[in-house]
Amino acid sequence: MPAKPYIIEEYVRWSDVDFAASFSTGPTFVFFEIAETELFRACGLAYARVFDRYDIFLPRKAVHSEFYSPARLDDRLRVATYVGASAPSL
Secondary structure (H helix, E strand, C coil): CCCCCEEEEEECCHHHECCCCEECCCCHHHHHHHHHHHHHHHCCCCHHHHHHHHCCCCCCCCCCCCCCCCCECCCEEEEEECCCCCCCCC
């Protein structure tokens, strides 16, 4: 069964941009973390307690990002999170 994406949409905030008001690469992982947290929340699992309760650790095996044009302040970005053996192509 192929992995099904869990997609969030998040706005680029002032702290996410550089002096030219373009999205800098530093916050990229913050957006991935938001998507992961919301995925667990949607499953009814409190992300803060998952590791202790189930005695598991969830490493990020792969991270991929594509920007079709520069993201700017207040743009809305789509972030997809997958759980599975491998992530499908978008």
